[in-house]
Amino acid sequence: MSKGHPSEAAFNATLKDRLQAATTGAPAMHMTASPTGASKSLEELLNDENAGTPPAAPALAVIPSAPSALDESKLVRKIALQDIVDSPYQPRKRYDETRIQLLGEALKARGQDDPIVVRRLASGKYELIAGHRRTRAARLIGWSEIDARVRALSDREAELATLTSNESNEELSTYERAKAYQEALDRGFATDQKGIASLFGCSQGRVSQCLSLLQFPGPILDLLEKYPGLLKTRHARVVKEMLAKHPQAVDTIAAGVEVLIDKPEMDVDELRILLGKPFEKKRVRSKPPVSRMIADKNGVSIFKVQVTEREIVIKAEEGVDIDLASRRAMAALRELAESIEVPKK
């Protein structure tokens, strides 16, 4: 080539050197999570980037990383999918199969953008920190290995990293979040809701909202355990209202809540009516007694029948043989009486 460009082989050789330099050189930089909102200008973008890491990634900041001799965390490597095991700390309960399938198709179509994060176990297996869904998707589409970043983490660090890595994930349900927050509280990663909020990078209001789910009585928690996405925040509020009104009827309310399994998008008012139904008093008949006409064969009305709660009043028009009519009516009633039984008082 006469343009003075190095050859493809020479160029590729320099890449190798760069990669080697990368693994021993500069410290790793974490991707910074930014809040959503309107778009920044180019200058704002760069100013913010140059200003250093804003306090948006507290999850990783609080982990005192053990300074290991060989820090592998910067290096992306391929790891066999069969060597990857789920994290016992993963708050996610369910994996939506359709979504996993979609994710798999995306992986197939455009490859893997971000490496998953794992840690190495003593057994030689790798435990997932972040990437449970991607790993499932990769298995689904028949990949044998996946890009991963291996981080050296203690159990405690791994637990926190797993708990927090999912927080940014929209698809985690309120209940799953609540479990993660509670877990973090129980394990002493934070002492109060404020601590949780800064740990997970969300508002304190959100934390308290999520945690309030765990206050529900057993039968409803059992349901949530099975269907973590069952109660949206707005639904939870209605359920709480109902429980406050009818504290003895937990099972009835829990049974009512089950309807959300089939109708997850049910709106709040509908749910309120539905849950309230079993508690409504039997309505006293307030309608006026129904008046019914009975006509003769020419279509002329000859009887008017009024029925109230415990009375049947038959009024006959002039010219009707009352004697005959009453005998017939009595006979009909007797016939009816023989076929029914009224409970004794």
Next chain:
Amino acid sequence: MKRKTFKVQAVAKLLGISVDSVRRDSDEAGLEIERQGGVGPKTRLFTIENVYDLAAYRAKKYGLTAKIKRILSIYAPKGGVGKTTLSSNIACILALMGLRVLAIDLDFQANLTISFGYDPELTQEEAIASGLPVDTCVNYHFGHLLPQWQQNGQTQPLSAVIKKPFGENGPHLIPSEVTLDRMEALFTVDAIMGKKPELAIARWLAEGRSGKNKDLDLSQYDVILFDAPPAKNQTTRGALLASDFVVAPVSMEKYSTKSVSYLAGVLGEMQEEYGKYPQLAILGNFFDDSRVRVAAQVIALTSKYPDAWMNKTVRTSEEFKKVLDDDDGLPLALSRPSSTPADELRATTRELVEKMGVLGAGGKTDALRAA
């Protein structure tokens, strides 16, 4: 390569002004314009450079200035939807409006570069041997302007890289050639080292637009336009992240809804990660509004992205193919100014200029007059 020349009527069409205005303003501007030889009337014969000089003169005369400078990407993840054709034509039309335009070819296949009359594979020796101007060769590309390129060769000043296919006042071009794809590999190394390569283009633009680096002065450009390749890689992501707007051409022949929704997903990720993302504009390109299924696609797109759908479309036309055979380095909007697709391209570009607010609210009438 002898480029076609333009008579007064064609120039009037290109600039969207009257024949008399062309004559008056070109005299006023003191442009040296060739006259037709031989017997008969000595008609003015404008070169394309003359046309752009006239456009620039008129912009100055009528005080047309950009109210805001914009960065624009023409991009869709799908190939063959007309990204490059649109890029070259939009760049040319923007410059005809009197705006200062820089087009950047990000595809190593260099179709945009070729569309402006360059040959990225030609070496200097070959050019000299076959009597072509040396400027037809492409020695450097976008990568040569980035710091990432340093370890693979010298970084070049903008003046060494930039091409001005239609003169100083026409659109400027940062060309491409086949080794541009190495930039992607260098970006990947950056990514591994945690250096955020997707910000590289934004940084480059910010530095250039500040005008502080004399080797990289982009401060004069009103519109910087990226022609992005149909890939999802660090380069395209970097261009998108740096852009204020992204025009996604959708060819309605195949279901392109998915391609747009995929792009929307990328933009969503960007908003989430950086709080910055380009505004989406969807343009029906190679459009055939007589087909029912096209209408169905339009409905799908407009209901999902009501603000993004552009009212003007560019319909399918044989003219596009004919232009490719002309081989005179002029995009359709220049080589066939009176054709229907040229009209549609002008209308589309006007809508885009309005959408981007380049001329502000007050400048709109000026722009309409100038174009």
